[in-house]
Amino acid sequence: MDLMSNLALGFSTAMSFQNLGLAFIGCLVGTLIGILPGVGPIATITMLLPITFGIDPVGALIMLAGIYYGAQYGGSTSAILVNIPGEAGSVVTALDGHAMARKGRAGAALGISAIGSFIAGCIATVVIAALAVPLTDLALRFGPTDYFALMVMGLVFAVVLAHGSVLKAVAMILLGILLSTIGSDLETGQARMTFGSLHLADGIDFAVLAMGIFGFAEVLRNLEGGEQRDVIKGTMGPLLPTWDELRRSIAPILRGTGLGSVLGMLPGNGAVLAPFASYTLEKKLAKRPQDFGKGAIEAVAGPESANNAGAQTSFIPLLTLGIPPNAVMAIMVGAMMIQGIVPGPQVMTESPTLFWGMIASMWIGNLMLLVINLPLVGMWVRLLKVPYRLLFPAILIFSCIGIYSIDNNPMDVVFTGVFAIAGYLLIKMGFEPAPLLLGFVLGHLIEENLRRAMLLSRGDLSTFAENPLSLILLIVSAGLLALSALPALRAKREEVFVED
């Protein structure tokens, strides 16, 4: 089958009345939850996971994809309107987006971010569709050594991309993998570090860990601040950017899309770098770089497109290799598993309707966001004016329902609370939770492939060097890790993350 017939199959699936409706509801509730201050895509998807339980796998995944894009979009909306980015990707949007909002151009900032995201989404969908077949073929030829080396590279990327201390990021990755070893051993079935608890025998649930150290710990952090929410007052301004603004935005949108598409595919959460890279690039190319930070529309258009393109192409490693490149995709793994789908190269060959239907629904989801969200901006503004002392109990209730409903087990809720405190303390000690989650996600796969590789090579570690692909990947990883420890590069890395 060629690209066109694949896409045709996808669109005929995604365009069914039921699936269109599911995509619509997904986008709408995804935005509704994602817009809450301090609630990022991971927490949003975990909260909303239960609403997809009663739906067939194709519909459920289409709805989840909608929730994901809605959450992304909601994150940028709250970044622009209140200057509280829900996740790392929207930090850059908050810089100039909120500055524009203060100048009475909130409408245009939201408009250009929706238009940019839509264009980025369209292009990224084509990129995914075009790369899916060749990458899946490649993935089917991967052996355990290659998989192991690829995941090591992903983890090294995560270290390089983490803010702050490299040593602390390494510690978090190791701790994440260590947590993933809790539960029954994959080969012998022996209980590992479970302390006789039946609940721990299945291992720690990813959603429970993620909700605890990401969602709830964030609530705790917000509670501290005696927060000053800076919801824009007065006029929103027109939602459509002027012709001049549109003209100035086209090139940044396309460049951002390119950057985001490439970085999003990298294992180890390259997507998080995309908005920063786009911002830096646009500032370098701008005629008036002094406007950046004061409400330059290019600084909203580029990073937002990069963010959205990256969010979308990060599906590629998941769908073709079965390796989630970041924590959001790991939640998607959990959601797919609940529906009885194991992500990996076999999905495309075994259930093409599901695979191509999901890809087509990505494009539809982007279109829906453009159509439904702009008219609803007034409602989002009202929602953002609800004080945090009422928002956070609501966030907690939704989260607890979500966590409880995954397994109908109250112990999961208890564990989430424990992880929340642990995550909060880790943040206080200057550790970042993102690398921990990625280590946890890849932990099982790393151990499984390491043990398989060792069994095949009869315990000979040189198998990693004899295999050309794994050798290259490991050399690249070692090089990156060494580079990130160099003082010159470290300074550069700080600069990228602490832009202005």
Add this chain to the structure above:
Amino acid sequence: MTAHPHPATGLGRPLLSQDRVAGLTLIAVSAFALWASSDLATGTLRFIGPGLMPKLLATLVGATGIILLVLSFLHPGGAMPRIPLRGPLCVLGGILAFALTVQSVGFAIAAPLLAIIAGLADREMRWLELLGFAAFMTVGCILVFKVGLNLPIPVLIIPGMVQY
């Protein structure tokens, strides 16, 4: 996501620099994991046992902890930021109350308990507003999740009388 330590608002004791606390915590976690995995067979490289990964990782976590600890003596760095008790205690209390009651008494009790106990975390809390909001959220969630989406979450269980 990184908390920036402010020397002025720290615990005030230079012994407790952020990195030192971090290093000591990693060492403690490592020691605990080594103890917890001591009953697992390590195996050989050819036949890797269940214990190899946990022990190896625990050792490496400990090693990073030791490096952090040593470095904290060379570069003192920022002080450990103050950790408030009210927020974490209220939120954890609310979550535990929810977990304890949701299956035995039902969501209609668990949700308001969570909202009210956690709601105490905010100093600007107003009783009337919080109670009203808790009731509103509970009814709303029952309508959405139980009536609308038909999730198998118990709403109210009074033994011998109500089972919904």
